[in-house]
Amino acid sequence: MNIQRWIARREPNWQRLDTLLQKVEKKGLKSLNAIEIRELASLYRSVTADLARSRTQEISNTLSQNLQSLTTRAYGQIYQGSRRQEWQAVKHFYLWGLPRVIRQTFLYTALSTALFLLGAVIAWWYAWQDPTFMSLIVPEHLISKVRDDHELWMGSIVGVEPLASSNIMTNNISVSLTAVAGGITAGLSTVFLLIFNGLLIGAIGTLVAQNNLAYPFWAFVFPHGSLELPAIFFAGGGGFLIAKGLVFPGKYRRVDALKLYASQAMQLVCGIIPMLVIAGIIEGFISPNPVIPGIFKYFFGIVLFIGLVVYCNRRQETREKSS
DSSP states (O other): OOHHHHHHHHHHHHHHHHHHHHHHHHHOGGGSOHHHHHHHHHHHHHHHHHHHHHHHTTOOHHHHHHHHHHHHHHHIIIIIHHHHHHHHHHHHIIIIIHHHHHHHTHHHHHHHHHHHHHHHHHHHHHHHHOTTHHHHHSOHHHHHHHHHHOOOSGGGGTTOHHHHHHHHHHHHHHHHHHHHHGGGGTTHHHHHHHHHHHHHHHHHHHHHHHTTOHHHHHHHHHHHHHHHHHHHHHHHHHHHHHHHHHHOOTTSOHHHHHHHHHHHHHHHHHHHHHHHHHHHHHHHHTTTOTTSOHHHHHHHHHHHHHHHHHHHTOOOHHHHHHO
16 A cells, blocks of 8 residues: 555545534534534544554554544544533423423313312312211221321331332332323223322321311421422323323324324423422422421422422423424
């Protein structure tokens, strides 16, 4: 191989790659147009091959080092730049995409919330009218602790906060995913889960009210419930989205409707899981903490819920108008 002729033939590619890299290093990958991006990738592969040849032929240590530096820079910009774009996409989703999906699916979330509240009202009514109704919903040991000992059961969390928090997260995420997956039963299991959980909270709320423990009970619920309950309602909405695609595809083919609505449901899941992780930490470390005054817990829960409402109404005006 004529080394000088080979270098003369390949050097324009090296210089061009260096020029593109300088541009990217100064202004970022977005400064390149589509043709330049494809050129950058092609030149990277070409120069990598040149580097391998220079080492195999033992042409020049200086040349090999220069080509190595060039390929390292190109690798960093192409692959790390791609990772940066992925992280930017994640950031954009949580800043703007998730709130938009929550607003777009509001009616499904509202239906989910209504079914939960229906269960709570039914339980409240029957628990006041018929004392035996309580035992059908609430575990007997909880009834005994509240009625006989006049105590709440949350004190068992104190001292084992990390374990309790982990178990709470796992359980809540499991319940929420079950509510979403319930869409494949045409939403029937989602309806059952929402009404049953409503019955449970309604019955327990009545139990503590009958025994003058409502204030500390709701002080426990407010901090984490401000995120946990909306997350469950979003999950129920996700289940109903899947059910709609399955049962009422409308103008779409059923398979296309399922893809569309399941995609929205999965986006909701991406919001639900972080909410439940945060709620689990709060329920493990803040809600049962006897040192924190009840009034602060109420305030904390209200502020957290207001923050959630504000977040859900975030709008990126220019993009939402164009979409």
